[in-house]
Amino acid sequence: MTADLLEIRRIYAEPAAAALPRGKEVLARFPDAQVVEVESHNRIDELYGDETNVNRWVRIKREALVLGVKKTLTARPNGRSADFIAPSTANGCAMACAYCYVPRHKGYSNPITVFANIDKILGYVGRHAARQGTKPEPNECDPRAWVYDIGENSDCSADALISDNVRDLVEQFRWMPNAKASFATKYVNRDLLTWDPQGRTRIRFSLMPTADAKLLDIRTSSIADRIAAINDFVEAGYEVHVNFSPVVVRDGWLADWADLLDSLDAALSAQARAQLAAEVIFLTHNRELHQVNLGWHPKAEELLWRPSMQQVKRSQNGSLNVRYRTGAKGEYVRALVDLIGERTPYCRVRYAF
Template sequence: MNGPPPTLLDIARIYLEPAVEGYARGREVLARFPRAERIEVASHWRIPELREGDPGDYLRAKRGSLVLGVKKSLAFRPNGRSADFIAPSSSNGCAMACAYCYVARRKGHSNPISVFVNIEEITAAIARHAARQGPKAEPNQVDPRDWVYDLGENGDLSVDAAISDNVRDLVAAFRDLPNAKGSFATKWVNRDLLDYDPRGRTRIRMSLMPAGMAKLLDVRTSPVAERIAAIPELHRAGYEMHLNFSPVVLREGWEAEWGELFAELDDVLPDQVKEGLAAEIIMLTHNQGLHEINLAWHPRAEELLWRPDIQEEKVSEGGGVNLRYRTGWKGRWLARFKELLAARMPYCRVRYAF
């Protein structure tokens, strides 16, 4: 396992629950960072200096802090969008700092990576749940044959794989499940994943947006060109590769920007990838709380994200008040996005759009 670049992660302190050292994965991760200060905490959720930090110093905790805990709840949630089910997560939080991140939106601050060390319990729970489902009776927009489990709802597993072998263990677990696939979205290129031997049982959704926009909004992620170049490599290594156009951020000239991205993909992707290619399209959602945090550390991002002239408030499923593009206009812009995609990449099926 190659370590993460120090520009992304330079772990100076590890917050850990008391039970962590009783797990082999916990001991492995601690051994990888022998110089890090260890701070025992009662719960990985309740660390005030991480959850209530200075908004102007947003990146410090992401780069220098790691949390180790035990995943208590092994519940599964139905999804029906990116996956059939949301699996119990092997991690939470992220070293990257995308300005629109919904995890930061929910938690209120930078939310560095938390790794859950009871990975054997997590993979065993997935196997039991998949066995209870039995064969998938009929195709749906998620997958025609398999039950699909989202493994990385609250983080980026490509970065997690540079910290522990949790992701390797998850990929290995799905190799042996005849009716299920794992799935996660990523904005980070980690070539360690090429050696995991997924045998088509793990789907990676490579998240993309126009390169100029990504330089402003996708903070601390791999460059878009590098992500695109990695797609054929990951496909050859045995992953099912899909695309995640997310979020679609509207600004003057957005059609030309996205058209250039589609042209680059069409030029780079080999026929073997194009044959099974599918995509998600997710329009931007923003909110007041994240807007205020961003104003403290990255105000330029808000010039794109905070557009009350074309946005409206909408209550989310969880009861939060978010900003989304205005009803009626959003539908027209989404339809236009699909037209642009179909014109340049007609082989790319739109699996989900919102």
């Protein structure tokens, strides 16, 4: 257990989750934690939707854990990073990246919720992949396998500190001939190196210039540590890609990305280079999250909230998001993609937007 990331003192548990084998295992990992019975994992007044919690944002992430049952099991089509978004085995995060979209759905705090009905989730994913059959043709997700993102609403490397849910999925995909798992991470959990994924799990290490990460990637592994881990994870049998995300445009941004790419190039083994690919995602921010951040980390908003450079886009759920202005953003994207081609020509850009 990494004490600086998690120090669980209170577990909010649905009775049905606490009664399941995985729920019992999680409770046993934290024997000194106070257990609070709750009716629903996503309706906990003292955690969600209370704006006064902004003052305890990081403390709640470190000390609180929620144990629930995942009631709706679906695999949503994606088509960009993955073919499908698998039903989540967790949501929320112990880290506190200032740009993260996940807290928007719950309000002013979002600690890890782990789902105890892992057997149901594993069964659903296995049946769904079997129904797909052989992938008929290559696409940008993968040339042969159906790719399932198993960590859309959490960071699986941190989730693995709490339960064996992620390991169970990695081991299941090991034996699925037509599918592979995928997840993005900002946390180096070297316990994963012993899991023997046999090439059936893709880890995407998120990278950005160190100066940005120190301000925006709160409670995460350093950029240097993430880069240093790539060779080890490739050697351990993972497919390893990188996420250049989010790309934040500011004075000197392109020069700092050049430095990052040079550091990446210097660190990678031939084996890592031969299988490397990247996703490039420029910043999208959110008005509600901007207001939250002003309460606990206003300095981050000096980079993230730039009205003179951004335009508003209303999301499907009615929220107001901002992104770099059309026209200018296209120029930014081309500049970074050209730089990637110059500094790391072996790194295939899977998509950039």
